[in-house]
Amino acid sequence: MxxxxxxxxxxxxxxLRIALINLQYRIVRKQVMSTRNFSTKDKLTLAICxxxxxxxxxxxLRNKDILGVGLGLPGPIDVKRGLVHFLPNIPGWRxxxxxxxxxxxxxxxxxxDNDAKLMSLxxxxxxxARGFRNALCLTLGTGxxxxxxxxxxxxxxxxxxxxxxxxxxxxxxGPKCNCGGTACLETYIGNNSIINKARKAFGPDVSLxxxxxxxxxxxxxxxAIWLNVxxxxxxxxxxxxxxxxxxxxxxxxxxxxxxxxxxxRVREIISRQAMSVQAKGIKVLKAKLGNDAGLVGxxxxxxxxxx
Amino acid sequence: MxxxxxxxxxxxxxxLRIALINLQYRIVRKQVMSTRNFSTKDKLTLAICxxxxxxxxxxxLRNKDILGVGLGLPGPIDVKRGLVHFLPNIPGWRxxxxxxxxxxxxxxxxxxDNDAKLMSLxxxxxxxARGFRNALCLTLGTGxxxxxxxxxxxxxxxxxxxxxxxxxxxxxxGPKCNCGGTACLETYIGNNSIINKARKAFGPDVSLxxxxxxxxxxxxxxxAIWLNVxxxxxxxxxxxxxxxxxxxxxxxxxxxxxxxxxxxRVREIISRQAMSVQAKGIKVLKAKLGNDAGLVGxxxxxxxxxx
Numbered sequence: 001m002x003x004x005x006x007x008x009x010x011x012x013x014x015x016l017r018i019a020l021i022n023l024q025y026r027i028v029r030k031q032v033m034s035t036r037n038f039s040t041k042d043k044l045t046l047a048i049c050x051x052x053x054x055x056x057x058x059x060x061l062r063n064k065d066i067l068g069v070g071l072g073l074p075g076p077i078d079v080k081r082g083l084v085h086f087l088p089n090i091p092g093w094r095x096x097x098x099x100x101x102x103x104x105x106x107x108x109x110x111x112x113d114n115d116a117k118l119m120s121l122x123x124x125x126x127x128x129a130r131g132f133r134n135a136l137c138l139t140l141g142t143g144x145x146x147x148x149x150x151x152x153x154x155x156x157x158x159x160x161x162x163x164x165x166x167x168x169x170x171x172x173x174g175p176k177c178n179c180g181g182t183a184c185l186e187t188y189i190g191n192n193s194i195i196n197k198a199r200k201a202f203g204p205d206v207s208l209x210x211x212x213x214x215x216x217x218x219x220x221x222x223x224a225i226w227l228n229v230x231x232x233x234x235x236x237x238x239x240x241x242x243x244x245x246x247x248x249x250x251x252x253x254x255x256x257x258x259x260x261x262x263x264x265r266v267r268e269i270i271s272r273q274a275m276s277v278q279a280k281g282i283k284v285l286k287a288k289l290g291n292d293a294g295l296v297g298x299x300x301x302x303x304x305x306x307x
Numbered sequence: 308m309x310x311x312x313x314x315x316x317x318x319x320x321x322x323l324r325i326a327l328i329n330l331q332y333r334i335v336r337k338q339v340m341s342t343r344n345f346s347t348k349d350k351l352t353l354a355i356c357x358x359x360x361x362x363x364x365x366x367x368l369r370n371k372d373i374l375g376v377g378l379g380l381p382g383p384i385d386v387k388r389g390l391v392h393f394l395p396n397i398p399g400w401r402x403x404x405x406x407x408x409x410x411x412x413x414x415x416x417x418x419x420d421n422d423a424k425l426m427s428l429x430x431x432x433x434x435x436a437r438g439f440r441n442a443l444c445l446t447l448g449t450g451x452x453x454x455x456x457x458x459x460x461x462x463x464x465x466x467x468x469x470x471x472x473x474x475x476x477x478x479x480x481g482p483k484c485n486c487g488g489t490a491c492l493e494t495y496i497g498n499n500s501i502i503n504k505a506r507k508a509f510g511p512d513v514s515l516x517x518x519x520x521x522x523x524x525x526x527x528x529x530x531a532i533w534l535n536v537x538x539x540x541x542x543x544x545x546x547x548x549x550x551x552x553x554x555x556x557x558x559x560x561x562x563x564x565x566x567x568x569x570x571x572r573v574r575e576i577i578s579r580q581a582m583s584v585q586a587k588g589i590k591v592l593k594a595k596l597g598n599d600a601g602l603v604g605x606x607x608x609x610x611x612x613x614x
Contacts, residue, residue, distance in 0.1 A: 076584045133465070157441055157585075159584050162551055163552075164550060164582055165549075171479055181581065238488060239546060243470060277383045
C-alpha cells in the first residue's frame, strides 16, 4: 500500500481532537477544537470535514497518502452500517449515517466506532492490556466507558453495544440513571458524582486532580471519597470478573489519576469478593496511553480494517 | 469414523446420570444412580468407570464403538488439562486430574467441562439459543450456573471459569455467599433461598413445583415470592445485557418452571432498565432441553472436540 498516514478523530462532548498518525501508530500532528462551537449536527459534520482537509494539507499531503479516517464517538455505533444511533452528550445526533456522509464529503474511506471501544483496542494492541487474550478496559470520566477483549479481539455483541459496565446496576434500588436504569455504576462514580462529594468536603473550586493530590497528602476526607469510589467500582468489577474471567482489567481516564489508593482498594475487593479461581493472579492495571488512546485506537481500526 | 456412540455423564451433588448417545445426539439408553452412595473421591471414580463399562456392554457394544466419554461436573474445570479444580457440593474433590485418570482406567478418550457450560452448549446447538450468535444461558437450581456464547462459540475466559452470573453481586451490601462474595445473585435466588421463603408462607412441606402451581392459581403470597425472584434475577440480567449485548437469554432449571409470572416480569425489568439499544428486541426464552441438556452438551463436546 502506498498510503502512509491515517487521520484519527476523537469526538467528545467538549473537544474534537484530530490527529495525523503514521502506520506505526505514531502521532505526527494533533489539533484540538471545541465541539461546542458547532451548534448543530450539520455544522459539526462540516467542521469535521474541514478539519480532515486541513490536517492533510497542513502536512503537505493529498488524499492518496491517507489510508483512511477513523472516528471515535461517545455513543452507540452500528459499525457495519456506519450509523450513529445517538450521542447522549451531543444534542441533535440520532440515526445519522455518518460513514456514508463523510466518505462522500471527503472522498476518503471512513470507519466509525464507539470511543471507549477504540481506547480498549489501543490499550490491548499497544498499551497495558497488550499480550492478554481476555481483558476488560475501562475509561472513567463523565461517563464510564469500557471495552471487552475476547480471545484477542474486540467483542462487540449484537449491536456493538457491549461492555457498558457504567450501566451495570450495583444495587437493586438506588439513584435513577440517564439511561433509564437504576443504580448504574456511572451514577456513583461518574466525574460529576465525585466532584459533588468533593465540593461538599472542600468547597466549590476543588477539582478531581486536587482531590487526588489531597488524598496522596493524607487528607482523611479525600481518602474517604476515593475509598468510596473504590467500593462502588470494586463491586461492579467483582461481577465482571466472575462473569468474564479475564486475564486483566485496565483502568484509565481522569479518575485513574487517584492512583494507589484507588487501585489498591479495588484489587483488595476483587481478591476478597470475587471467586477464587477467577481472582487468582488477575492483573488490575493502569491504562498506559492516556488521552491519546482514542486517537490511536481509531488508527488501529482503520489499519486492521483495511489491511 | 466407525464409532457410533458417545457416553455422556452428568455428575451432580445428588445424582450421577449416564447416557449412551448416538452421533445425531439422540439418547438411546440412560441410567441414574445416587452420587451419595460413594463416600470418597476414589469410590466415586471407580463407580463412574463401572457405569461407563456397564452402559457400553448393556448395549452390546465394545470400546471401538465409542467415540469418547463426555463428563459434566458441578464446579470449575480446567478443560485443557482435564483438571477438576474443586467441586463445591461434593466433598474431597480438589485438584483432580480426572481426564487422565479415567482415560487410563477405561481406555477411552475423555473430555471434561463444567456442567452449566455443557447445558449452554446444548441449548445453543440444539435448543432455545439455536441460531443466535451471542447468548447467555442460565440454569437456575441449588446453584445458579450459566454459559456465555460469543460469536457462536462457548466463551471460556482465562480459566474456563467465565459466566458465573450466580456470583454477580446485585447489591453492595447483603448476605455473604459460600464463594466468599457479598450479595451474590445465588444467595437470593438459589433453590434453598426460595424454598425458605415458601416455607414461611406455606409451611414446611411446600416444594418449588407447588409454589409454581400456587402462583399459577393466583395465590398472592406465591406470586409475591416469584415477583421477588424476578426482581433479583432481572437486576443481574440488566447488568449482563448491558455488558454482553446478547441476542438472547435462555433460562432453564427448576425455577424456570414458574413460567409466565417469572418470565414476563424479567422481560419487563430488562425492557425498562437495560439500555435502549441493548434491550430492544432481546429474546428471553425458556430452555428447551430440560434435564437432558447436560448429557446432550457433553456429547456435543466430545463430537466437536474429536471431529
